[in-house]
Amino acid sequence: MIYSDKVLEHFMCPQNAYSMPDADAEGSFGDPSCGDALTFYIKIKDNCIKEISYLVFGCCASIATSSMTSVLAKGKSLDEALKITEEDIIEALDGLPESKVHCSNLGVSALRNAINNYLKKMLGRILMKIAIPVEDKKLETSVCQSFGRALYFLIYDTETKESIIIDNSATASQGGAGIKAAQTIIDNKVSVLLTPRCGENAAEVLNAAGIKIYKTRDASAMDNINAFIEGQLSLLEEIHPGFHGNGSK
Numbered sequence: 001m002i003y004s005d006k007v008l009e010h011f012m013c014p015q016n017a018y019s020m021p022d023a024d025a026e027g028s029f030g031d032p033s034c035g036d037a038l039t040f041y042i043k044i045k046d047n048c049i050k051e052i053s054y055l056v057f058g059c060c061a062s063i064a065t066s067s068m069t070s071v072l073a074k075g076k077s078l079d080e081a082l083k084i085t086e087e088d089i090i091e092a093l094d095g096l097p098e099s100k101v102h103c104s105n106l107g108v109s110a111l112r113n114a115i116n117n118y119l120k121k122m123l124g125r126i127l128m129k130i131a132i133p134v135e136d137k138k139l140e141t142s143v144c145q146s147f148g149r150a151l152y153f154l155i156y157d158t159e160t161k162e163s164i165i166i167d168n169s170a171t172a173s174q175g176g177a178g179i180k181a182a183q184t185i186i187d188n189k190v191s192v193l194l195t196p197r198c199g200e201n202a203a204e205v206l207n208a209a210g211i212k213i214y215k216t217r218d219a220s221a222m223d224n225i226n227a228f229i230e231g232q233l234s235l236l237e238e239i240h241p242g243f244h245g246n247g248s249k
């Protein structure tokens with residue numbers, strides 16, 4: 001089996017390989033097919049990975065991929081670190097033999113678990129309101145596919161763990177529904193919006209108010225809220241142009 005010089009370098013001299021008893025969070029992952037296992041430790045400052053280390057039990061490639069994952073993640077924001085992929089790690093190592101490609105998954109999965117554990121811990125402390133566009137005025141409702149034209153918004157308070165459902169007065173607007181709906185979200189002191197889609201005008205208003213937008217998955221509204229709290233949702237990246245020919249911005 002031929003390893004690249006980069007793989008051998010990280011195998012012989014692994015970076016950041018130590019235990020961290022005072023870590024802010026840790027996350028583990030084990031590959032059941034080969035028994036290799038990895039635990040990442042992270043310290044967070046200003047939403048960035050200030051320090052990262054790991055303990056790994058496994059093959060030459062799993063040691064090299066753990067080392068490279070730590071190098072790539074160090075200094076990154078949590079959102080950026082969550083986007084590190086197996087391909088990024090393989091590329092940074094100048095490739096892996098075909099039979100060792102799966103080793104790159106160890107680093108990515110353990111890192112994501114560590115970050116998600118951190119977010120879970122923080123969300124337990126950070127009090128916030130989470131909004132989501134919904135189809136019906138009841139808790140067991142599904143997510144509405146439109147943000148600006150949704151009939152209602154479900155708003156969940158992480159402090160009281162209570163939900164309310166409010167009307168979206170923008171739903172029948174001739175134009176600018178997204179912007180009006182965004183204003184409703186702001187007026188209700190929401191910190192995070194979960195939605196399948198969002199137009200650029202509404203996104204601009206929400207971003208200016210410091211409201212983060214996360215992409216919902218194919219599940220009920222409450223399942224999406226729980227998934228967000230578990231750190232399983234990603235930021236919404238595809239912001240669509242504001243105008244669709246029906247005035248819904």
Ligand code: FES
Nearest residue numbers: 034036059062103
């Ligand atoms: Fe399975 Fe390396 S052989 S992680």
